[in-house]
Amino acid sequence: MTDWDLLEAAAPSAESVAVVSAALRSPDPVERDERAYPLLARWVPELAPEARLALGDELAGRFDDPEVQARTFAPLVLAKLVRAGAYRPQWLAAFGRWYPAETDLRGWDPALGWLHAVAHGADLLRAFGEHPEVDPAEPLALGAARLLAPTDQVWDAMEDDRLGFALALTLTRGELTEGRAVAWLDRIAEVFATGEPGPMPPFASNTLRTLRVLYLLADRGVRPDWVGGEVRALPHREAVKQRIAEVLAVAAPYPG
Structure with missing residues (x-):
């Protein structure tokens, strides 16, 4: 069990970021969408540059994840990282392979909650589109x-x-x-x-x-x-x- 109250009250550490990042691929929509995503989004500005890059590497790797919710929630936090100034060309490459190829384009699933591949991917597209290192x-x-x-x-x-x-x-x-x-x-x-x-x-x-x-x-x-x-x-x-x-x-x- 994840103790969300403790996580939300504490400053981010390598261990807590790993726990919350893992929850971002959970099939439980409450844990993923209402707990993990807002907390990671809040933490992004507080992370050290090397921690942002490490988290971005992990999330970019999820574009190949077999679980649809893992693929579709990765771009939300990755967009926060890119807009905060973190960037690696390989993140754009991984996104470029996934975004046009994703076949599960449901907005909402009764069991999994929001999936929203197109919309979440659009948020990352916007982040790359505004980044000065991206053509x-x-x-x-x-x-x-x-x-x-x-x-x-x-x-x-x-x-x-x-x-x-x-x-x-x-x-x-x-x-x-x-x-x-x-x-x-x-x-x-x-x-x-x-x-x-x-x-x-x-x-x-x-x-x-x-x-x-x-x-x-x-x-x-x-x-x-x-x-x-x-x-x-x-x-x-x-x-x-x-x-x-x-x-x-x-x-x-x-x-x-």
């Missing part, structure tokens, strides 16, 4: 790959909002040229162009809704902290909006 074109391409991956799951738990938000923040990076800010959308347009009459595939529905969120954020600006605070403008706002409109029109021509 922003890479998270943008990963976002496109996640959108286009075949799936039977129509997202129903605001995954489109979370992924659109992550992409929008990545697009606020000043070093992106206009061409690179829109190039990642070309692959989506190519896939949409191969569509045939009939029911819309789930991946296409998910992609359309995500791009509509992104269009809105490109137009209005994006707040990094969701509520309140500064509004960041996309440097290539008009070009991004124009290209999104063109891509949307391939699959849904009636708006324009």
